[in-house]
Amino acid sequence: MPDRLPADAVWLGLDLGTQSARCVAVDSTGQVLAAASRPLTSHRDGKRHEQDPEQWWSALAEACREALVGIDPARVKGLALDGTSGTILLADADGTPLTRGLMYDDGRAADQAVRANQAGEAVWQDLGYRSMQPSWALPKLLWLLDNEPAAAGTGVRLLHQTDLVTWRLAGHQVASDASHALKTGYHLIEERWPEKEMAELGVPAALLPDVVRPGSVIGTVCAEAAEATGIPAGTAIVAGMTDGCAAQIGAGALTPGAWNSVLGTTLVFKGMSPHLVRDPGGVVYCHRGPGESWLPGGASSSGAGVISREFAGADLDELTVLASESDSDAVAYPLVSTGGERFPFRAPDAEPFVLGTPADEAERFHAYLLGVACVERLCFDYLDLLGAPVDGPLTLTGGGARNRYWSRLRADVMGRPVRLPEQAEGAIGMAVLAATSSGASVQDAAAAMVRIGEEIQPDPARTARWTPVYLAFLDELVRRGWLDNAVAAHAKQRAAR
Structure with a gap:
């Protein structure tokens, strides 16, 4: 254990997910001393996806109170969120909310994305992601x-x-972190807001928060x-x-060349690269990593959310056992969002589909498990095409990683070993930070x-x-006009090695 990590300290990791707010208390050896969560509710209407911001605070406060019962307050030294x-x-x-929270996959801002990309084209290209998607901040x-x-009021603030x-927590506004500010257009190389481009778009400078690097101490609990x-x-x-x-750090x-694949409601990829990865397709973007490293990654609109949608009320443990015995070739495109796909390709008009004919519910369940694994393999093929290092260790986190058969299926489809951390969640990463x-x-x-x-x-x-x-899954994506032929060709070349 590093000398500078106090042996008796407790670190809090706070996590705001799509469906829950969570708090974990972790000591300096990684032992989870306590954990608690509270549910969050969302409202979806077509391409719109909103939450009540006040619920973020109330749910997280309740989770923290439960997790901290019985822990000596003197041991609690820091938290990250x-x-x-x-x-x-x-x-x-x-700091009182004036609007609902517009969620990560809310796709209502298609016209505004065109404006943002016209005004900020040079900056977005410099930062590697080339263009912004409607779901970006x-x-x-x-x-x-x-x-x-x-x-139009006075004193209005943008908050991530x-x-x-x-x-x-602090009792006053504190700096935002560069990780959340990325999709708002923050210039990660020059570490500033792009003032000329923001002015052209009509974004008042006073609206934007100060920004610091992740890991900076920004205040204390009031x-x-x-x-x-x-x-x-x-x-x-x-x-x-x-x-x-957060999940990447927790893993x-x-x-x-190391990567973490987070299988929650949607699939999120994060890796580490010694250089900035630039993507002509605009679906991969880079956060700043520790030191001079970069954290390339992408967030899909596909993922485990299809399981709760398609198999609501089903016994998933029983379905998993039956699916593991299946010999079906059926595969489903596991799109969760109604706003199309974001990664590993961009297709605003993408819709779910099933290739093959599942004979029963177990085979249909297996088709979705297999579809997620196919999307995951395509993510790596696309990242390799961009020149990102992809051959380091791969960890699996998120709720989907708790299904061992699914994790084994993912390892088999990708043809590479996978590691399963004991505590597979972003809150652990925030305790580490x-x-x-x-x-x-x-x-x-x-x-x-x-x-x-x-390790599997x-x-x-x-x-x-x-x-x-x-x-065959790739061919269907190409046939529907969603996946570029060049990407599919590169994936097939890798498969033939």
């Missing part, structure tokens, strides 16, 4: 400025999802927040990261606190079994 990437709202000068901010009467909570949450007053508040980056995927307030590097904190529970080796025979299914 993650949220969903691209989720924003407008608030007044006191800046287009949605423009939509709010165009459509919300409250946006986590900014509302850190404001409440007395009022301590009363609401049970977190001791004076606890250090550390600037966090988006949920995908210890912090060496060049909170520990850097002691002076330890994030790599040293992760080395001390991240525990790998199991792929079965070459099963990889060969599923490869033709994967190639």
Whole structure:
């Protein structure tokens, strides 16, 4: 254990996901001392997806109070918070929400995305992602400025999802982190807001928060927040990261070529590269990593959310057992969002489909498990095409990683070993990041606190079994006009090696 990581300290990792708010208390060896969560509710209407921002605070406060019961307050030294990437709202000068929270996959801002890409083209190209998608924060901010009467008031602030909570924790507005600010157009290379482009888009400079690098101490917990949450007053508040980056830290995927695949409601990829990865297709973007490294990744609109949608009320354990015995070639495109696909290709008009004819519910269930694995393999093929290092260790996190058969299927389809951390969640990553307030590097904190529970080796025979299914899946994506022929050709070349 690094000398600068106090042995008796407790670090809090706070996580705002799509469906729940969570708090974990972790010691400096990685032992989880306590954890608690509270549900969050969403409202979807076509391409719109919203949450009540006040629920973020109330749910997280309740989770913290439960998790901290029985823990000596003197041991609690720091906390960090993650949220969903691209989720924003407008608030007044006191931090009171003026709008609903526009969620990470809200796709209403298509017209505003065109404007953002025209004004910021040179900056977005310099940063590697080339263009913004309608679900990104800046287009949605423009939509709010165009459509919300409250946006015309004085003292209005843009807040990312986590900014509302850190404001409440500190008792005043504190800096946002560069990870959440990425999709709002923050210039990660020059570490500033692009003033000329924002002015051209009509975004007032006073609307935008100050920004610091993740891991910076941005404040301490105030007395009022301590009363609401049970977190001791004076606890250090550390600037966090988006949920995908949080899971990456929690998985210890912090060496060049290492990747973490987060299978939650949607599939999120995060890796580490010694260089900035630029994507002509605009679906891969890079966060700033520790030191001079970069964290390339992408967020899909496909993922495990299809399971709750398609198999509501079903016994998933029983379906898994039956699916594991299936010999069906059926594969389903596991699209969750109604706003189309975001990664590993961009297709606003994408819709779910099933190739083949499942004979029963177990085979239909297996088709969705297999579809996620095929999307995951395509992610790596696309990243390799861009020149991102992809041959390091791969960890699987998120709720989907708790299904061992699914994890084995993913390893077989991709043909590569996968590691399963003992605690597969972003909140652990935030506890690790909170520990850097002691002076330890994030790599040293992760080395001390991240525990790998199991490694699954792929079965070459099963990889060969599923490869033709994967190639047929690619052909169908191309036939529908969603996947570029060049990407499919590169994937097929890799499969033939």
